[in-house]
Amino acid sequence: MENLLTKLDAYKKEIASTPVADAQQLEEFRIKWLGTKGLVKAIMGEMKTVAPELKKEAGQALNEFKIFAETTYETLKEAAGGAASSSTARIDLSLPGDEMPLGSRHPVVLMKNRIVSIFQRLGFAVAEGPEIEDDWHNFGALNLPEHHPARDMQDTFYVQQNPDWVLRTHTSSVQIREMEKGKLPIRMLMPGRVYRNETVSARSHCFFHQVEGLYIDEHVSFADLKQTLYFFVKEMYGKDVKVRFRPSYFPFTEPSAEMDVTCFICGGSGCNICKKTGWVEILGCGMVHPNVLSNCNIDPGKYTGFAFGMGIERPAMLKYGVNDLRLFSENDVRFLKQFTSAI
Numbered sequence: 001m002e003n004l005l006t007k008l009d010a011y012k013k014e015i016a017s018t019p020v021a022d023a024q025q026l027e028e029f030r031i032k033w034l035g036t037k038g039l040v041k042a043i044m045g046e047m048k049t050v051a052p053e054l055k056k057e058a059g060q061a062l063n064e065f066k067i068f069a070e071t072t073y074e075t076l077k078e079a080a081g082g083a084a085s086s087s088t089a090r091i092d093l094s095l096p097g098d099e100m101p102l103g104s105r106h107p108v109v110l111m112k113n114r115i116v117s118i119f120q121r122l123g124f125a126v127a128e129g130p131e132i133e134d135d136w137h138n139f140g141a142l143n144l145p146e147h148h149p150a151r152d153m154q155d156t157f158y159v160q161q162n163p164d165w166v167l168r169t170h171t172s173s174v175q176i177r178e179m180e181k182g183k184l185p186i187r188m189l190m191p192g193r194v195y196r197n198e199t200v201s202a203r204s205h206c207f208f209h210q211v212e213g214l215y216i217d218e219h220v221s222f223a224d225l226k227q228t229l230y231f232f233v234k235e236m237y238g239k240d241v242k243v244r245f246r247p248s249y250f251p252f253t254e255p256s257a258e259m260d261v262t263c264f265i266c267g268g269s270g271c272n273i274c275k276k277t278g279w280v281e282i283l284g285c286g287m288v289h290p291n292v293l294s295n296c297n298i299d300p301g302k303y304t305g306f307a308f309g310m311g312i313e314r315p316a317m318l319k320y321g322v323n324d325l326r327l328f329s330e331n332d333v334r335f336l337k338q339f340t341s342a343i
């Protein structure tokens, strides 16, 4: 009995001074003391040799030693971050799962998708083109020869290394690329980013986004243009919205018009958004100029067509109540994540 107690004391000291620095040493500790052939089990077996009158005392000492060895092991395991062998025991299956962070679409993309989906229902397909354009596709083919005063309507960024290249000022350049392919009829939408050299402020930016549309076939008339845009406005802004066309000028369309809708903020009674007029301009449009058709090898005697173009940022600002255009391009996550559930 004396023997047993001295042995337990020595074991305790050894356990207390065993260095455990990593998972491997921890495992060695476990095998040496708590394993099936470990020292704790072995010394428990010595109970058999203890005289009956001393069994109670010996049992208590052995039990206490066993608990000491086990709790030391648990403490070391905590410190080592959990041994690999029993790491699964640390998973609490009753905890609720981690939420998957949801991404969100950019408000300009949301608005673009809305516009595109309405025209897609009328059979329009989507076409894209380069943002760095040559002079011909951005201007020349669109009936804007060199030195044409209307070039000043769009403050153009020129590429320094090559004065024939510009950052496209509108996606009408993609209309030219589609017409040049020579496949008729054409019923296309051209969404994309465009650039104009304007001072950046809450109301204007040096780049923005457009959706333009083009329809070319035999016998396309201004009535088709109006019906198409009426449909768009009803789907986009509701059936109570009124529409008006104002004569306008674009070098690439003749006749040309701008389309206004009754202000969707005040309903037409006059507010700051519509500058008290009750109307908001939303797009430019017209019948494709015969020169433009000829420039793309389409016979203007046989084919006619209409085109239209609208900005995306302004309707997006009105729809989502955004009062500063710069917010769209600052990539501030606090702004962007607000659009998670918007359609």
Ligand code: PHE
Residues within 6 Å of the ligand: 169, 170, 171, 172, 212, 250, 253, 284, 285, 286, 307, 308, 309, 310
């Ligand atoms: N390209 C014109 C613009 O950017 C819009 C437009 C397109 C007007 C097609 C008429 C026809 O302002």
